[in-house]
Amino acid sequence: MTTETTAPTTDNVQSKATAKDAILSVRGLETHFFTDEGVVRAVDGVDFDIQPGSTMGIVGESGCGKSITAKSILQIVEAPGRIINGEINYNPRPAANSTTDILSLGSNSAEMRSIRGGEISMIFQEPMTSFSTMHTFGNQIDETLRLHTNLSKAERFDLAVDWLARVGIPNPVQRMHEYPFRFSGGQLQRAMIAMAMCTNPRVLIADEPTTALDVTTQAQILDLLQRMQEENDMAILFITHDLGVISEIADDVTVMYLGKVVESGPVFSFFDEPKHPYSKALLTSIPSMFTSSRERLPSISGSIPHPQDRPIGCPFHPRCQSFMEGTCDANEPKLISVNEEQEVSCFLYEGS
Numbered sequence: 001m002t003t004e005t006t007a008p009t010t011d012n013v014q015s016k017a018t019a020k021d022a023i024l025s026v027r028g029l030e031t032h033f034f035t036d037e038g039v040v041r042a043v044d045g046v047d048f049d050i051q052p053g054s055t056m057g058i059v060g061e062s063g064c065g066k067s068i069t070a071k072s073i074l075q076i077v078e079a080p081g082r083i084i085n086g087e088i089n090y091n092p093r094p095a096a097n098s099t100t101d102i103l104s105l106g107s108n109s110a111e112m113r114s115i116r117g118g119e120i121s122m123i124f125q126e127p128m129t130s131f132s133t134m135h136t137f138g139n140q141i142d143e144t145l146r147l148h149t150n151l152s153k154a155e156r157f158d159l160a161v162d163w164l165a166r167v168g169i170p171n172p173v174q175r176m177h178e179y180p181f182r183f184s185g186g187q188l189q190r191a192m193i194a195m196a197m198c199t200n201p202r203v204l205i206a207d208e209p210t211t212a213l214d215v216t217t218q219a220q221i222l223d224l225l226q227r228m229q230e231e232n233d234m235a236i237l238f239i240t241h242d243l244g245v246i247s248e249i250a251d252d253v254t255v256m257y258l259g260k261v262v263e264s265g266p267v268f269s270f271f272d273e274p275k276h277p278y279s280k281a282l283l284t285s286i287p288s289m290f291t292s293s294r295e296r297l298p299s300i301s302g303s304i305p306h307p308q309d310r311p312i313g314c315p316f317h318p319r320c321q322s323f324m325e326g327t328c329d330a331n332e333p334k335l336i337s338v339n340e341e342q343e344v345s346c347f348l349y350e351g352s
């Protein structure tokens with residue numbers, strides 16, 4: 001589903017994020033899949049920072065590595081995938097500089113289990129895949145609260161009911177005793193948000209949380225996330241294909257292509273002055289306030305190469321309108337600052 005894109009207002013402009021102030025700082029993240037057919041470099045050297053209380057949107061076409069980046073943060077990448085390099089510095093209190101490199105923790109260590117689902121939680125595109133069909137919703141949210149709080153059973157029940165009511169699920173006490181398959185799609189998505197939020201996380205990772213929902217429910221869920229963010233000063237990493245949603249919710253945007261960051265910066269700059277040819281192509285391939293819905297929309301020329309068949313040089317060069325022979329097909333551009341706020345990896349800007 002695609003919503004109409006309107007340019008964001010200057011309200012959500014932020015000055016350039018810095019790693020020092022960040023609650024989550026990802027550096028040089030590489031996550032590869034070691035398949036019989038070869039190595040898939042799903043995430044291939046990704047860097048970004050998220051500030052406390054702000055929303056970072058990650059955008060890019062299907063298969064560019066958005067979900068695997070998110071799963072790497074929680075160390076839940078399935079085999080044959082493996083994080084092979086990088087740092088994920090989690091600093092819940094930037095003023096106190098209490099940083100932990102998540103990747104230095106064992107994926108099953110007590111510290112990682114306390115962070116995963118407690119301090120950093122995640123909502124998925126397909127809620128049914130993250131609920132067990134064998135247990136009532138009440139038992140599942142109780143298990144999360146049992147792992148991450150010291151509350152008594154009665155207190156956990158009351159808190160869970162309270163969260164179900166807050167996310168707008170009617171008859172919350174009755175719902176606690178029901179199995180997830182009895183919930184509608186919208187209710188399941190809300191129930192998953194309740195489960196992710198009930199531990200009061202410092203960071204919420206939302207992977208396409210509204211894609212399967214109708215426009216009205218989508219708007220309600222985005223509104224709910226924003227209200228909860230304000231209440232808790234929670235940071236959100238929001239993954240989506242939908243630039244309309246990004247314009248509504250994000251403070252900063254990271255654009256990924258074939259496992260790499262090609263552009264990052266404040267959302268306002270992204271919509272107003274996109275730098276990378278891929279960002280420009282993404283923006284012209286969506287409906288916007290300037291495009292009549294009856295007009296045919298240009299799509300990005302060519303298709304994404306198979307990840308095992310990566311082009312030499314800049315990964316976007318075979319589809320790029322600004323391709324420079326002998327440069328873009330020979331070397332890989334680095335992510336560089338082009339002004340105080342934006343970073344881009346493109347030879348058009350090197351040496352500028």
Ligand SMILES: Nc1ncnc2c1ncn2[C@@H]1O[C@H](COP(=O)(O)OP(=O)(O)OP(=O)(O)O)[C@@H](O)[C@H]1O
Nearest residue numbers: 033035040042061062063064065066067068069307
């Ligand atoms: N189990 C796996 N085995 C091999 N390759 C995988 C596996 N899981 C993911 N990949 C590859 O990793 C790359 C990145 O996948 P990822 O799911 O992160 O993309 P995405 O940007 O989130 O896409 P979408 O928007 O469709 O969810 C893809 O090329 C995908 O084929």
